[in-house]
Amino acid sequence: xxxxxxxxxxxxxxxxxxxxxxxxxxxxxxxxxxxxxxxxxxxxxxxxxxxxxxxxxxxxxxxxxxxxxxxxxxxxxxxxxxxxxxxxxxxxxxxxxxxxxxxxxxxxxxxxxxxxxxxxxxxxxxxxxxxxxxxxxxxxxxxxxxxxxxxxxxxxxxxxxxxxxxxxxxxxxxxxxxxxxxxxxxxxxxxxxxxxxxxxxxxxxxxxxxxxxxxxxxxxxxxxxxxxxxxxxxxxxxxxxxxxxxxxxxxxxxxxxxxxxxxxxxxxxxxxxxxxxxxxxxxxxxxxxxxxxxxxxxxxxxxxxxxxxxxxxxxxxxxxxxxxx
Amino acid sequence: xxxxxxxxxxxxxxxxxxxxxxxxxxxxxxxxxxxxxxxxxxxxxxxxxxxxxxxxxxxxxxxxxxxxxxxxxxxxxxxxxxxxxxxxxxxxxxxxxxxxxxxxxxxxxxxxxxxxxxxxxxxxxxxxxxxxxxxxxxxxxxxxxxxxxxxxxxxxxxxxxxxxxxxxxxxxxxxxxxxxxxxxxxxxxxxxxxxxxxxxxxxxxxxxxxxxxxxxxxxxxxxxxxxxxxxxxxxxxxxxxxxxxxxxxxxxxxxxxxxxxxxxxxxxxxxxxxxxxxxxxxxxxxxxxxxxxxxxxxxxxxxxxxxxxxxxxxxxxxxxxxxxxxxxxxxxxxxx
Numbered sequence: 001x002x003x004x005x006x007x008x009x010x011x012x013x014x015x016x017x018x019x020x021x022x023x024x025x026x027x028x029x030x031x032x033x034x035x036x037x038x039x040x041x042x043x044x045x046x047x048x049x050x051x052x053x054x055x056x057x058x059x060x061x062x063x064x065x066x067x068x069x070x071x072x073x074x075x076x077x078x079x080x081x082x083x084x085x086x087x088x089x090x091x092x093x094x095x096x097x098x099x100x101x102x103x104x105x106x107x108x109x110x111x112x113x114x115x116x117x118x119x120x121x122x123x124x125x126x127x128x129x130x131x132x133x134x135x136x137x138x139x140x141x142x143x144x145x146x147x148x149x150x151x152x153x154x155x156x157x158x159x160x161x162x163x164x165x166x167x168x169x170x171x172x173x174x175x176x177x178x179x180x181x182x183x184x185x186x187x188x189x190x191x192x193x194x195x196x197x198x199x200x201x202x203x204x205x206x207x208x209x210x211x212x213x214x215x216x217x218x219x220x221x222x223x224x225x226x227x228x229x230x231x232x233x234x235x236x237x238x239x240x241x242x243x244x245x246x247x248x249x250x251x252x253x254x255x256x257x258x259x260x261x262x263x264x265x266x267x268x269x270x271x272x273x274x275x276x277x278x279x280x281x282x283x284x285x286x287x288x289x290x291x292x293x294x295x296x297x298x299x300x301x302x303x304x305x306x307x308x309x310x311x312x313x314x315x316x317x318x319x320x321x322x323x324x325x
Numbered sequence: 326x327x328x329x330x331x332x333x334x335x336x337x338x339x340x341x342x343x344x345x346x347x348x349x350x351x352x353x354x355x356x357x358x359x360x361x362x363x364x365x366x367x368x369x370x371x372x373x374x375x376x377x378x379x380x381x382x383x384x385x386x387x388x389x390x391x392x393x394x395x396x397x398x399x400x401x402x403x404x405x406x407x408x409x410x411x412x413x414x415x416x417x418x419x420x421x422x423x424x425x426x427x428x429x430x431x432x433x434x435x436x437x438x439x440x441x442x443x444x445x446x447x448x449x450x451x452x453x454x455x456x457x458x459x460x461x462x463x464x465x466x467x468x469x470x471x472x473x474x475x476x477x478x479x480x481x482x483x484x485x486x487x488x489x490x491x492x493x494x495x496x497x498x499x500x501x502x503x504x505x506x507x508x509x510x511x512x513x514x515x516x517x518x519x520x521x522x523x524x525x526x527x528x529x530x531x532x533x534x535x536x537x538x539x540x541x542x543x544x545x546x547x548x549x550x551x552x553x554x555x556x557x558x559x560x561x562x563x564x565x566x567x568x569x570x571x572x573x574x575x576x577x578x579x580x581x582x583x584x585x586x587x588x589x590x591x592x593x594x595x596x597x598x599x600x601x602x603x604x605x606x607x608x609x610x611x612x613x614x615x616x617x618x619x620x621x622x623x624x625x626x627x628x629x630x631x632x633x634x635x636x637x638x639x640x641x642x643x644x645x646x647x648x649x650x651x652x653x654x655x656x657x658x659x660x661x
Contacts, residue, residue, distance in 0.1 A: 051514040156603045186369040187541055188600040191585035195597055213515060220587035220597065243589065257519035258589050259544030263567040265590060266548045271523070274516045277484045 005039035012072035047222030095168035099180035101160035158189035330357035337395035365550035418448040421496035427488035438476035486517035558615035565641030
């Protein structure tokens with residue numbers, strides 16, 4: 001950790017007001033992101049995994065200031081961005097790639113207009129340079145000049161995602177939030193897009209926050225991985241370390257739930273069954289939020305919330321089982 | 326596997342007539358399903374795996390769909406020759422289907438109990454009380470807690486995983502011989518997906534129902550199925566036992582699919598292999614083998630002729646010129 005972090009998130013909270021009382025004051029909250037802290041070093045990838053509704057996308061959008069954080073600090077290059085930076089300047093540094101490639105492209109704009117729009121907004125290219133710059137961006141993501149005058153519907157899902165990546169790269173950002181960029185794509189196309197993201201990271205020294213529910217793909221692309229459950233980070237470690245020695249019971253269960261594409265390995269795979277569903281984030285269990293589904297639940301779990309603590313070599317976990325050791 | 330096949334699909338071809346021309350969504354495919362076995366159909370979107378499943382249930386709207394050729398033999402009867410009234414007796418009774426999205430497959434204004442009971446009253450001629458009791462029993466079987474109370478609830482009161490359990494309960498309530506599961510776990514979270522796969526595996530053993538699992542998730546297929554069919558562009562690329570497909574794949578498309586997946590149990594960083602290009606547009610499919618524009622081993626014959634069936638071992642067949650008996654082979658005795 002001698003390197004300085006490009007992005008540091010400290011005690012980030014995002015509560016959505018779900019109900020107000022007679023005077024319009026908030027009466028109940030949905031705690032989508034509740035006290036989340038992590039940092040990402042320059043040129044590295046942090047994977048953020050969890051089941052739907054655990055707050056992983058909200059975390060990404062709050063960092064990008066698409067949602068105003070309820071509390072907490074987001075430090076980018078060591079500066080607090082909620083106050084100091086104006087939004088337009090921030091967008092030049094941080095961009096996002098969305099899950100549904102087709103829904104995130106304007107169907108009435110041609111590819112060159114889509115990729116060129118960020119250049120116009122930020123006045124990054126003169127009229128003469130514009131076309132050349134767009135072509136360079138398209139070539140960077142594996143498209144070419146003949147695609148420039150086409151419309152999004154003329155492309156396959158994988159190509160649409162490439163257009164989304166080219167648009168995000170137009171402003172030369174240093175940080176990209178990839179919100180489930182491959183889950184809408186076919187298996188053979190997923191690998192193409194992941195390899196593209198890895199190549200661009202090497203070439204342009206990009207830093208990624210990679211949000212996904214596909215744990216195998218997250219392991220492949222990430223340097224560090226954070227596991228979220230109901231708005232909290234329950235475990236955070238280097239990718240190989242997390243998959244080799246998971247500490248939190250939720251992480252263990254999550255990893256054991258993934259079917260392996262190999263019938264012989266499947267027979268040997270030990271599943272840790274999780275009973276029931278994820279509780280509603282409107283009314284999470286008291287104490288440890290995982291206590292209602294945890295196979296090792298103790299009395300203390302429903303009373304006291306475990307804190308995220310370092311258990312050595314940058315491996316963080318929040319569980320009472322670990323504190324006992 | 327000595328018994329007669331439960332379901333036998335023979336040279337099935339399904340076309341769709343569109344304004345842009347004819348699309349052969351399923352092209353001359355043949356396979357058998359034996360009683361009590363689980364077979365998996367894998368492939369990318371648009372490869373015809375769902376059309377195959379829907380054809381078995383006769384759920385393809387005609388027009389624009391058209392069964393151009395082939396037979397679907399269920400026992401001795403050809404399902405393609407059946408009238409709509411006859412099919413209605415088979416659907417839900419002998420063959421059931423569960424879909425990807427359980428919310429849109431359930432009727433939002435009827436209680437769960439009424440929906441499960443409906444097929445029992447219709448097919449098994451049960452009275453209301455018996456159907457209700459059987460529905461409670463089915464809900465208990467699929468692992469829904471306190472079924473006596475939940476049976477009076479509506480679909481929106483259930484979570485995604487619970488709704489899929491209700492769908493399975495409904496599909497299995499009449500003890501069908503064949504269950505078709507069309508991407509049953511795609512919309513669900515990982516832990517819930519594992520629960521549903523375990524449930525299907527468990528019920529397959531208990532009730533001896535044959536299952537056709539359609540999925541693009543090779544992991545799900547590996548955990549449930551004993552035989553696997555790999556489809557590409559409406560054709561069968563390769564078919565064999567799960568061990569054949571995952572350990573001795575012979576078609577370059579199967580190689581590519583397996584190599585492009587990162588594995589959770591591999592601890593060193595791998596570079597993902599990719600299949601270049603895009604799946605073909607079925608309006609103007611490539612000549613010869615449909616995979617040749619993306620195949621790293623394509624030869625000139627691949628562009629001209631579709632490869633005939635090559636049977637490698639019992640039950641393992643592949644459509645690829647590389648595996649043709651006349652293709653050059655390494656001398657295995659020398660290399661070994």
